[in-house]
Amino acid sequence: MWESLSIQDIVEYAKDPYPSIRKWAKDKGKKVVGSTIADVPEEVIYAFGFLPVAILGTNKPLKKAPSLLPDNACSLARSNLELALSYEGDLFDGFVLPQVCDTTQHLSDIWRINFPDKYVESYLAPRQVDRPSAKYWVKKEIERLIASLSKWSGKTISDEDLNKSIALHNENKAILLELYEIKRKFPGTITNKEFFAMMKLSEQADKAEFNKSLKTIKDNLKRKEEKDYIDIILVGITCDPPEIYEIFDELKFNIVGDTLVTGARYLQGNTTLSNDNPIDALTERHFKRGFYSPIHDDVYKNFQEIHKLYKETNARAIVYVHIEFCESQEFDLPDLKKLIKQEKIPLHVLDTEYQTTSLSHVRTRLQAFSESLRGGSL
């Protein structure tokens, strides 16, 4: 299903991936395991023969989630819960839910209580990364996840199974990185919307199939070198709804780097293949990924990361994507803004909310930002 898609097909699938996932799982007789972001080692789930699917919210109306999570809860958390409760719950045989903040901690509990007949496991990511105990704990959690999936499925996996899965995921990331490089160097060859659709579907489709599509697309790309693009860095956790990428395209912003959990951060830290101990390799990978507000405690490091990316890519500006009611971002943002402004880097903060259907305010503000970059003053 996903092995010979064109870029246009990918954009279409990514818009609403769930019918295709449902059909694929039925045709293949495979179980689907959903995970919210971030950092669940999907390679482990895949090694068991399940399809790991990143749950990335819905733009459909909230019906059940508001009675379980109040309106000041992170909009992504509420949207994910709604997706599972009202729209796509039947698709999933189980869930592995990472806990990285107060909201995700409660979300795991609420999810488990509301899906008593499904497999629901928590992945207790460490909320510190700089001490040896963090590494110790990541390894323990990966081992616990393997034991839990094994208990649920009645299967066991070998190092070879895990290595094969890692290789497939590495391949996916390597192709996406090449595509990102092309996008960076040849603006207009791949639009923002197209690239982030490829990213999204990579986190949701079977990589054994999808990698083939990506490879063919990459090999057949006709490079363009359009002028008038403004290179920008996208900073944040996620960027939704996907129509925002269309606005970037309309305004001729080319995203040349990002720190999104669903973007470049997903591609960071290719897992070293290890015949001896793939669990150690996956553990190491956890610490190769960049800043993620809930688990990293130093906004200076985040700034340094962003600044390095900004310099390396020769970007003109930074767009920060704020998810409404994400407490972690809201604590970090004022200091981060100050640091960015001190460097006189043009910055635009985009407030996003998962259930937003009208993006006119986003368009207007981005238009003004674009105009200021193209000659006006900030």
Added chain:
Amino acid sequence: MSEKLTSKQLSKKITDEYMEEAFHAHDLGKLIGYSTAISPVELFVAHDIIPIYPENHAVANLTAKKGAEMCSITENMGYTSHLCAYARSDLAYRQTGMTVTKGIPDADLFLACNAQCFTLTKWFQILARKGNTPLFVFDTPEHIMDKKAREEIVKYCVVQMKELISFLETVTKKKFDYDRLKEVMKYSAASSILYKKFLDMAQYKPSPISIFDALIGMAIAVYRRGTPECVEYYQTLCDEFQAKVDQGIGVVQNEKYRLYWENLPVWFKFSDHAKLLGSYGAVILTSLYVHAWSLDFDLDKDPLVTLAENYVNRFSNSTIEDRADMAMDLFDKYSMNGMIMFMNRSCKAVSFAVPTLKDMLTKRTGIPALVFESDMGDQRFYAESQVRTRIEAYFETLDRLRT
């Protein structure tokens, strides 16, 4: 001399001496460590680090109705109004010096334990950045219901406590004294037993204690646990309340409703709520929040193990199912016949469990719940008439059910 003091006088004396020492910490060769209220602060005490809790300072300002003004200042600094009012009022204090107390000394180091909440970790990160001060995040994964996982969580926490000890040794350039820790643990264990005994006075009918007594009484457990004066204070408090029990003195006359409260209090409505409920013959007896410092240390175990076991299983780090069980124990023990479920906009860590918890508790007890949404410290989110109307309607419902 201190035997003759009442618990109120003793509390003031302990607090005054504590703050006096804190303000002169550097003269005494000691350091100030900011800590979250639920954290293994026994390690600080054993290492002569004076623990300071910015939350307590925030409570003083919020109770004095400074919340809206202080939170607005912080919002003007770019922080949103959705964040914890403790954090918002504290950031305003840092910016302007505004406080109804003498303030608190600045930190030399920070300990953020997320068994309480993740908010404090983020808040402390801001303060640590500002002062370029070392911060230790003590990560306590949720106390999930799997026995084997719990054992691993405790091991992870013990490893981290050893890292914390190394961190403290580096910052203070002083060797950690494990014998001293054992001594501190004895005091902490003893005061915890007495604190729990004090809270359990709520089982008597009429109850001599309301949650408002508990909230006042818990302060010393929060900032002086691990010291002999803390033990002395709770012994005095227990003696005083035992005397009330012996004389049959209750918080309200003709006690009719014995209520459970979910969440932290609305600090600026503290006494108003007590009076209002009292007028209906109702008394709020307890909450899981005040029981957070009912620690149950096993002195036969390695101190780091019993510390880890206790701090990971606090209500705020437990699953919603376990929280419901904890609350049910209190319902049974204290014979409660009503519940107020406060959706506190400020405290996401506690409040996001409330809708599910409410469903579980009403189902298990058969008692209806009063749910209201507000903020523990920011008056702008408190609608007086709405809360009063709800309380009236709730007692009408309970009356109807009784008849």
